[in-house]
Amino acid sequence: MTPPIIILVRPQLGQNIGKAARAMLNFGLTELRLVTPRDGWPNPDAGPSASGADIVLERAQLFDTVEAAIADCALVFASTVRRRDLVMPVIGPEEMATQIHASPQRSAILFGPERSGLETEDVALANAIVTVPINPDFGSLNLAQAVILLAYEWSRRSALSQPPAKELETPAPHGEIDGLINQLDAELVAKGYFHPPSRTQATRNTIRTIFTKTGWSSREVKAVRGIIRALVGPSRNRSET
Amino acid sequence: MTPPIIILVRPQLGQNIGKAARAMLNFGLTELRLVTPRDGWPNPDAGPSASGADIVLERAQLFDTVEAAIADCALVFASTVRRRDLVMPVIGPEEMATQIHASPQRSAILFGPERSGLETEDVALANAIVTVPINPDFGSLNLAQAVILLAYEWSRRSALSQPPAKELETPAPHGEIDGLINQLDAELVAKGYFHPPSRTQATRNTIRTIFTKTGWSSREVKAVRGIIRALVGPSRNRSET
Numbered sequence: 001m002t003p004p005i006i007i008l009v010r011p012q013l014g015q016n017i018g019k020a021a022r023a024m025l026n027f028g029l030t031e032l033r034l035v036t037p038r039d040g041w042p043n044p045d046a047g048p049s050a051s052g053a054d055i056v057l058e059r060a061q062l063f064d065t066v067e068a069a070i071a072d073c074a075l076v077f078a079s080t081v082r083r084r085d086l087v088m089p090v091i092g093p094e095e096m097a098t099q100i101h102a103s104p105q106r107s108a109i110l111f112g113p114e115r116s117g118l119e120t121e122d123v124a125l126a127n128a129i130v131t132v133p134i135n136p137d138f139g140s141l142n143l144a145q146a147v148i149l150l151a152y153e154w155s156r157r158s159a160l161s162q163p164p165a166k167e168l169e170t171p172a173p174h175g176e177i178d179g180l181i182n183q184l185d186a187e188l189v190a191k192g193y194f195h196p197p198s199r200t201q202a203t204r205n206t207i208r209t210i211f212t213k214t215g216w217s218s219r220e221v222k223a224v225r226g227i228i229r230a231l232v233g234p235s236r237n238r239s240e241t
Numbered sequence: 242m243t244p245p246i247i248i249l250v251r252p253q254l255g256q257n258i259g260k261a262a263r264a265m266l267n268f269g270l271t272e273l274r275l276v277t278p279r280d281g282w283p284n285p286d287a288g289p290s291a292s293g294a295d296i297v298l299e300r301a302q303l304f305d306t307v308e309a310a311i312a313d314c315a316l317v318f319a320s321t322v323r324r325r326d327l328v329m330p331v332i333g334p335e336e337m338a339t340q341i342h343a344s345p346q347r348s349a350i351l352f353g354p355e356r357s358g359l360e361t362e363d364v365a366l367a368n369a370i371v372t373v374p375i376n377p378d379f380g381s382l383n384l385a386q387a388v389i390l391l392a393y394e395w396s397r398r399s400a401l402s403q404p405p406a407k408e409l410e411t412p413a414p415h416g417e418i419d420g421l422i423n424q425l426d427a428e429l430v431a432k433g434y435f436h437p438p439s440r441t442q443a444t445r446n447t448i449r450t451i452f453t454k455t456g457w458s459s460r461e462v463k464a465v466r467g468i469i470r471a472l473v474g475p476s477r478n479r480s481e482t
Contacts, residue, residue: 022381023386025376025379025381026375026376026379026380026381026382026386027375027376028376051381052379052381053379053381087410087458087460094397132393133396133397134267134268134396135266135267135268135269138266138267138293138294139267140263140266140267140292140293140294141267144386145264145267145385145386145389148386148389148390149389149390149393152373152390152393155374155375156335156374184468187472188468188471188472190476191471191472191474191475191476191477192476192477193468193471193477195477206464207464207468210455210457210461210464210465213455213456213457214451214454214455214456214457215454215455215456216451216454216455220447220450220451223447223448223451224451227425227429227434227448228472230429230432230434231428231429231432231469231472231473232472232473233432234432235431235432235433236432236433236434236436
């Protein structure tokens with residue numbers, strides 16, 4: 001039920017940051033995060049385009065990496081068209097809204113730079129791709145429009161106020177999954193797993209997707225980290241076993 | 242099922258007419274009607290803002306009055322905030338879309354001038370007022386945004402908007418998950434991971450739950466099995482890496 005955080009990844013124009021803030025506030029979203037905006041932050045062009053949504057801009061938080069921006073979020077969506085280079089769920093805005101409403105934890109939606117959209121590495125950090133189904137012969141949504149449609153879809157459902165799903169354990173925040181992936185990555189590097197070098201990035205994306213989709217809780221992430229330590233460590237068979 | 246006609250009543254800026262056309266075409270709407278646009282028609286400012294939705298502008302029809310513009314429509318909605326001076330139904334976008342889809346005849350949605358919105362006389366011509374439910378403390382939708390939200394809501398229900406297929410890889414059969422768990426178990430036994438013996442069964446249950454809930458596909462199970470082999474194996478760092 002907590003409103004999603006809107007994360008603009010490497011946005012180019014301050015004007016579009018302002019428009020996104022305005023789009024958000026129309027539907028009650030107030031948490032904006034910016035990952036390395038091209039022209040720095042604050043940006044004097046943002047305010048005039050926000051048409052009064054200044055509170056969103058004033059509270060906007062700045063991050064150096066997408067990983068840092070989503071570290072406290074358990075559920076992350078990448079707003080983009082389908083990516084054929086990644087095997088991950090592709091859902092529509094309705095399904096996204098349903099998942100956000102069902103989650104008792106923080107969620108976030110990533111939007112890429114105006115011109116190019118999210119990079120594969122950004123998308124790989126998300127739990128799912130969310131795509132607004134548009135005219136296959138004319139797809140031309142700008143950043144603020146993508147934001148407003150997803151914000152609207154979220155707010156459509158907030159009146160219904162569905163009770164949060166009775167999960168046994170809630171999924172761990174992305175920061176913890178990240179820690180697990182980094183540990184695994186370091187061990188795999190030590191073992192010379194990434195070979196040839198030309199395939200390394202693709203393999204890393206695959207590993208990230210595999211472990212991001214698990215829905216593991218904090219306790220389970222800890223358990224898996226212990227398993228990885230055991231696998232790479234020396235045998236500690238004891239006489240009494 | 243016929244798509245609604247979008248009618249801009251006395252629009253002020255050509256730029257906004259172009260943006261509305263772009264918003265429409267994203268969701269498959271192509272019929273635009275203009276009632277006495279302030280700066281005449283055609284307007285050279287419209288094209289550049291349409292971002293390629295030129296076909297909508299080229300086919301736009303010009304009318305002198307709202308009455309003439311809606312003469313062939315059986316179902317007309319006025320997009321505005323609630324009007325306390327009129328006794329007529331006020332519905333949300335969803336209900337509007339339902340009615341449009343249920344109607345075998347032409348329908349239209351009226352949008353007023355950017356600054357002032359529809360006049361009472363315009364609204365009175367409609368069958369119902371349609372209002373996008375927005376933040377009561379910050380309602381700031383511009384013309385193109387109002388158009389895109391209603392166009393989106395219409396298209397959500399049409400064939401065009403079948404949510405993108407979740408072409409996920411299907412989860413692997415349980416036998417494959419079993420194979421993964423058995424492999425992991427054997428490696429963990431070799432490392433002396435299960436200790437003390439009294440906790441072994443509980444730990445095994447935990448591991449089974451952790452890996453069963455992942456939803457991994459056959460391909461992903463294979464990848465994880467490769468990762469486990471790499472973690473327990475000798476380093477195979479190559480000179481060229």
